[in-house]
């Protein structure tokens with residue numbers, strides 16, 4: 001760049017420092033190796049899986065049952081480990 | 094006040110931390126923040142000291158926060174939160190400005206152990222002394238994780254970190270963990286508590302209480318870190334629970350009332366106080382974590398494990414005394 005060339009003024013610089021897209025546009029689901037699969041015959045709707053999931057990747061359905069959101073689930077296995085009735089199995093994705 | 098929250102109520106509350114953040118799989122910080130935000134009462138403004146939580150939730154151009162959230166430097170989150178609260182009060186007073194219409198605003202500062210025990214301590218202590226009405230949540234993963242597992246004032250003795258490596262001569266960190274929550278309680282602020290996400294409703298109740306009191310509140314919540322503590326990610330809650338069951342992290346609350354700091358044990362620790370045989374040996378907590386593996390391999394170091402046990406017993410006795418149990 002030559003010295004004569006004008007640098008962009010502050011109005012032309014793209015906005016910095018303000019993240020503006022929801023992270024739900026970034027799917028972390030492809031991190032996982034194993035995915036949680038819920039056996040609804042065993043599930044008691046206690047919702048501990050939803051409570052403990054660090055990623056908010058266990059949604060609650062209309063009928064009150066939990067449902068993994070594989071778009072975001074990272075496969076950590078906490079839900080399966082903590083389910084009091086062992087209704088969640090981690091299976092190869 | 095004191096709306097009684099059940100686990101079902103909490104589960105049904107919408108998540109204010111969105112999915113798609115980039116905390117490691119199994120990172121307790123995600124659970125801590127989700128639960129804390131489910132305990133809020135209405136409008137919320139958050140401030141976040143840099144660290145894993147801040148970085149992983151705001152990787153440009155994405156944000157995981159559904160509520161107003163301010164990034165600030167490593168050392169001054171309590172000052173930023175003070176400013177938010179002061180601005181809110183000023184707007185209320187003159188009934189002008191964007192925040193004037195709110196009855197109350199839940200101002201919460203999140204910071205890691207590096208940002209609290211160490212570099213952020215001055216800002217924290219000042220904010221407590223000035224008496225701002227805000228809640229400070231320390232998520233303690235016991236090292237500077239975001240920059241590669243360096244030891245902090247919150248790292249426990251004999252833990253391996255990259256700046257306290259376990260070698261032939263020195264077996265990990267040499268100093269003890271600073272009793273941060275007690276140090277904060279000595280500021281004579283309305284509310285201080287310790288918490289573990291293995292007891293989610295206890296944690297949620299404490300967050301709510303911290304928001305409800307007038308003036309500063311502080312919650313120290315342990316945040317097991319799969320990378321830095323070196324354990325498989327599904328064990329996060331187990332480890333958070335063992336910390337309480339071994340009394341490594343006794344659960345208590347301290348309220349400053351009528352010129353006195355009144356300590357109370359919380360239910361999970363109260364059970365152990367009543368039935369001491371429930372207290373598990375610290376070894377059970379240590380052996381699940383690779384950062385303590387040099388205490389078990391190649392040779393079991395009973396001498397060092399027993400030193401940690403003595404520290405746990407000493408701290409536990411001290412808390413029992415403060416809580417009027419001894």
Ligand SMILES: Cc1ncc(C[n+]2csc(CCOP(=O)(O)OP(=O)(O)O)c2C)c(N)n1
Nearest residue numbers: 143144145167205206207208236237238239
């Ligand atoms: C003044 C300053 N020094 C150093 C850094 C680099 N830095 C960013 S995050 C971090 C560690 C944070 O540790 P902690 O507060 O424990 O949070 P964690 O990452 O463990 O969650 C450091 C050293 C910085 N941002 N600012």
Ligand code: SF4
Nearest residue numbers: 043044046047049083
């Ligand atoms: S933890 Fe288990 S029983 Fe409880 S809701 Fe989840 S799957 Fe069902």
Ligand code: SF4
Nearest residue numbers: 053073074076077079
């Ligand atoms: S495996 Fe982990 S990330 Fe996936 S739903 Fe279960 S707790 Fe959430």
Ligand code: SF4
Nearest residue numbers: 117120145318319320
């Ligand atoms: S390094 Fe530790 S604290 Fe940081 S995101 Fe990973 S698990 Fe969480």
Ligand SMILES: [Mg+2]
Nearest residue numbers: 205206236238
């Ligand atoms: Mg840390």
